[in-house]
Amino acid sequence: MHDLSAQIAFILEIDKLKAVYRKTMVKADSNRHENSAEHSWHIAILAQIMAGYAQRKIDILRVTKMLLIHDIVEIDTGDLFAFADEQDHQAQEQKELAAAKRIFGLLPTELALEMGNLWHEFEQAQTADAQFAKGMDRVLPVLQNMSNQGGSWKANKVQQSQVLKRNHYLKDIAPKLWQYVQQEVEIAVEKGWLLDR
Amino acid sequence: MHDLSAQIAFILEIDKLKAVYRKTMVKADSNRHENSAEHSWHIAILAQIMAGYAQRKIDILRVTKMLLIHDIVEIDTGDLFAFADEQDHQAQEQKELAAAKRIFGLLPTELALEMGNLWHEFEQAQTADAQFAKGMDRVLPVLQNMSNQGGSWKANKVQQSQVLKRNHYLKDIAPKLWQYVQQEVEIAVEKGWLLDR
Numbered sequence: 452m453h454d455l456s457a458q459i460a461f462i463l464e465i466d467k468l469k470a471v472y473r474k475t476m477v478k479a480d481s482n483r484h485e486n487s488a489e490h491s492w493h494i495a496i497l498a499q500i501m502a503g504y505a506q507r508k509i510d511i512l513r514v515t516k517m518l519l520i521h522d523i524v525e526i527d528t529g530d531l532f533a534f535a536d537e538q539d540h541q542a543q544e545q546k547e548l549a550a551a552k553r554i555f556g557l558l559p560t561e562l563a564l565e566m567g568n569l570w571h572e573f574e575q576a577q578t579a580d581a582q583f584a585k586g587m588d589r590v591l592p593v594l595q596n597m598s599n600q601g602g603s604w605k606a607n608k609v610q611q612s613q614v615l616k617r618n619h620y621l622k623d624i625a626p627k628l629w630q631y632v633q634q635e636v637e638i639a640v641e642k643g644w645l646l647d648r
Numbered sequence: 649m650h651d652l653s654a655q656i657a658f659i660l661e662i663d664k665l666k667a668v669y670r671k672t673m674v675k676a677d678s679n680r681h682e683n684s685a686e687h688s689w690h691i692a693i694l695a696q697i698m699a700g701y702a703q704r705k706i707d708i709l710r711v712t713k714m715l716l717i718h719d720i721v722e723i724d725t726g727d728l729f730a731f732a733d734e735q736d737h738q739a740q741e742q743k744e745l746a747a748a749k750r751i752f753g754l755l756p757t758e759l760a761l762e763m764g765n766l767w768h769e770f771e772q773a774q775t776a777d778a779q780f781a782k783g784m785d786r787v788l789p790v791l792q793n794m795s796n797q798g799g800s801w802k803a804n805k806v807q808q809s810q811v812l813k814r815n816h817y818l819k820d821i822a823p824k825l826w827q828y829v830q831q832e833v834e835i836a837v838e839k840g841w842l843l844d845r
């Protein structure tokens with residue numbers, strides 16, 4: 452029963468991710484902010500739907516697991532806006548390492564290792580699986596904001612160069628999606644949803 | 649580009665699942681109601697963590713896909729409380745079939761078939777994968793309510809016999825979890841979180 456208690460402790464701990472809110476808004480729910488749990492669900496499905504655009508061979512089960520757990524550390528650190536300053540991103544990284552240790556450490560050893568390793572792999576983004584997963588995390592807000600009159604871009608005065616820099620990542624990972632993002636960013640600038648800088 | 653448009657239409661459509669609220673409450677977020685998107689995320693992770701308790705051989709990728717999409721039909725139908733009347737469940741089933749056709753039908757043919765078939769398989773619950781997935785869907789609210797002073801059980805005057813009947817399903821699928829549920833239900837009755845009927 453020891454393992455089961457540890458597993459349940461982890462499952463109950465991650466319930467808290469439903470209380471971590473992001474800048475992105477949920478159009479269908481009166482434009483309230485999106486939380487990181489429902490966001491993780493959304494990109495896990497996105498990965499199933501877009502797997503065919505991956506340039507390299509990916510293992511969709513590993514990609515999916517990474518996407519499901521990639522934000523869990525935010526329970527301790529909160530979400531950092533994708534377009535925050537570089538120094539904020541660096542400070543966040545240290546805090547996330549400690550959070551991963553604490554939260555995945557709730558699990559029985561074998562699962563703690565598996566989940567912790569998947570989280571590190573996602574963060575380091577050196578493998579095809581991690582890179583595709585990260586690409587999904589970057590492209591979803593583009594779709595959401597484009598369908599929501601600019602959404603969090605407009606609300607936070609984001610520049611087109613920031614979105615292009617962040618999604619340029621897709622160029623080698625899923626070229627067709629990168630092409631799509633470029634078209635959409637152009638439309639967003641025309642509509643005034645992104646700043647023309 | 650035709651396929652990509654269809655894929656994006658589906659991804660944006662399912663954003664609406666974040667606006668479908670269930671009876672279960674999120675303790676960490678001031679006991680607001682849980683939505684079906686974040687619930688789907690939570691049970692997808694639960695399946696990874698509890699896979700070792702499956703009595704039969706399961707394919708965890710198929711289980712995970714089923715759990716990610718199993719509630720999407722609620723975009724059209726809304727969530728029905730697990731302990732609603734039998735006739736409400738039957739009426740819901742018909743509406744869900746139409747919803748599956750509409751929503752998965754947004755996808756390009758091959759993906760529409762794959763996702764539609766996974767959804768049907770989950771609903772019919774005849775395979776080891778679907779049964780384990782369904783077991784996860786049933787057991788998670790037990791964990792949530794036990795950690796939340798009875799949560800939606802207490803708020804809706806649920807009876808212990810209802811929870812036992814619903815989770816008896818786990819007996820052959822994951823016996824260790826069924827044993828755990830029985831213990832917890834006993835505690836819940838003692839504490840007055842479930843009615844002693």
Ligand SMILES: [Ca+2]
Pocket residue numbers: 719727728
């Ligand atoms: Ca449901």
